[in-house]
Every structure is written in structure tokens, then in C-alpha cells.
Amino acid sequence: MPYSDVDVKVYDYDVAKARQLLDFAGWKLTAGKAIREKQGKPLSLLLSYNINNAGEKEIAELLQADFKEIGVELRILGEEKQAYLDRQKSGDFDLQYSLSWGKPYDPASYISSFRVPTHADYQAQKGLRNKPEINLIIGELLITPDETLRKKLYVNLWKTLAEQAVYIPLTYARTKAVFSNELKGVGFNQSQYEIPFERMYFSSK
Known part of the structure; x- marks a missing residue:
């Protein structure tokens, strides 16, 4: 991914x-x-997910067990997709999944959404004291024609977000295909949203 080879702070898994x-x-x-x-209030967090996504449910249950080990209650809530998206817009969550679009859209498309109030990323970041600074960095790097400056701004952005520990990196998703062995030329473009049917063909028997 362009502009992502940056040495940022890494938080090791350390229960103690x-x-x-x-x-x-x-x-x-x-x-x-x-x-x-703390002051009679239990430490309880809400993680919502798309109920139709089995992978998100499985990860949520694993996280729930990890949080319990350190004395934190993680409530997991599976919702229909529209309710899940509405919760993103309102910011009514403590934790929520964040997915990027991948090539060729990222990282520009992904970070651009950080400034849009209807995105979960904006809601997750809005409590940061340096949120205005983050928005200014994004605005500048999206329009600058100077490649050297753009790289510098990306480094600044990634390091800032890593220091604030806004995100917990979990996993890479893989795009899968099921097809007959008679169908040849099956593959993927850079974007998971574009299927290259023009390269596929059936072998003659």
C-alpha cells in the first residue's frame, strides 16, 4: 500500500x-x-458488528474473552446492516470495526473519510484533542502536488494515530472465488470490487 511503510509505535500483547x-x-x-x-461504575464497553458477517462475530467473541481476562466487560451487539451503519453515524459505540477499501483507492479514500461525520472513523477520532490537526494534515496531503511533502504528511498522520492508539490492527481480509475447473483465467484486479470477466473463458472439452 502506498505511503504505508512507516515505523510507528507498536503495542505488544501484554496482559500484565x-x-x-x-x-x-x-x-x-x-x-x-x-x-x-471506578467510583462505583463498572468498566463496560460496547462493540457492535454486522450480524450477517460471521467473521466479525467470531473476532468479537475472541476480543470479549481477552477483555474479560483483564477485568473489562465487552458487550457485543450484532445488528442488521442498516442499524449497524446508523450506529456508525451517531457514534453510539465504544468499539467498532473499520474496514478500508484497498487498492487502488487507499490510502487516500480511507483517510478522506476520517473528516466525514457520518463515518465511524470520524466518530472514533472526534474526542482526540488533536483532531483539528489531524483534519488539517489530511486536507493538505490530499491536495498537495509535492510527492515529498505528501510522504512526510502521511508519516505524520500514521504516527499521530498510532500514538493515540485509536485503532487496533486485527487482520487482512482475503477475497475468495469458487469456480468450475473448466473455467480458465480466473483472477483478481487490484480492486476487489472489479471482477475481470474479460480474462475468463471456458476450456474446450
């Missing part, structure tokens, strides 16, 4: 460190309770 940070933030695990509390 996670517990330590929660303790330091005042979220204490009292005797006899499985969920941490």
Missing part, C-alpha cells in the same frame, strides 16, 4: 501491562468481582 495501566487509571478490581470499577 494492561492490568497495570487500568489500575493506574483508577479502574480497580475488587475482591469477589470479575469486572473493574
Whole structure:
């Protein structure tokens, strides 16, 4: 992916460190309770997902188990796609999946959506103190004709988001195809949304 080979801060999977940070933030695990509390309020988060996506449900359940291990309740909510999208627009979530479009649209299309209030990425970032700065960086890199400056701005953007820990990288999705062995020339373009039928043909028997 263009402009993505950047050395950013990586957060290792460290259960002990996670517990330590929660303790330091005042979220204490009292005797006899499985969920941490602060001033009598339980540490509970909501993760919503598209109920028609089996992969998202499976990942949500794995995350739920990991969060429970450190004393955090992760409530997972499967919703019909439109309800899920409406929740993205309103920002009524603590965690939600974020998917990019892939080549040839990204990273420009993906980061452009960061400035649109109806996107989950905007809602996830709007509480950041430097959100105005992030928007300015995006606006400038999308219009600058200077390749050197564009690369510099992308590095700044990725490092800023990594430092704020807005995103938890999970997985790469693969595009799959099921076809008869008589059909030849099956493959993919850069974009998963464009199927190159013009290259496919049936072999003669």
C-alpha cells in the first residue's frame, strides 16, 4: 500500500501491562468481582458488528474473552446492516470495526473519510484533542502536488494515530472465488470490487 511503510509505535500483547495501566487509571478490581470499577461504575464497553458477517462475530467473541481476562466487560451487539451503519453515524459505540477499501483507492479514500461525520472513523477520532490537526494534515496531503511533502504528511498522520492508539490492527481480509475447473483465467484486479470477466473463458472439452 502506498505511503504505508512507516515505523510507528507498536503495542505488544501484554496482559500484565494492561492490568497495570487500568489500575493506574483508577479502574480497580475488587475482591469477589470479575469486572473493574471506578467510583462505583463498572468498566463496560460496547462493540457492535454486522450480524450477517460471521467473521466479525467470531473476532468479537475472541476480543470479549481477552477483555474479560483483564477485568473489562465487552458487550457485543450484532445488528442488521442498516442499524449497524446508523450506529456508525451517531457514534453510539465504544468499539467498532473499520474496514478500508484497498487498492487502488487507499490510502487516500480511507483517510478522506476520517473528516466525514457520518463515518465511524470520524466518530472514533472526534474526542482526540488533536483532531483539528489531524483534519488539517489530511486536507493538505490530499491536495498537495509535492510527492515529498505528501510522504512526510502521511508519516505524520500514521504516527499521530498510532500514538493515540485509536485503532487496533486485527487482520487482512482475503477475497475468495469458487469456480468450475473448466473455467480458465480466473483472477483478481487490484480492486476487489472489479471482477475481470474479460480474462475468463471456458476450456474446450
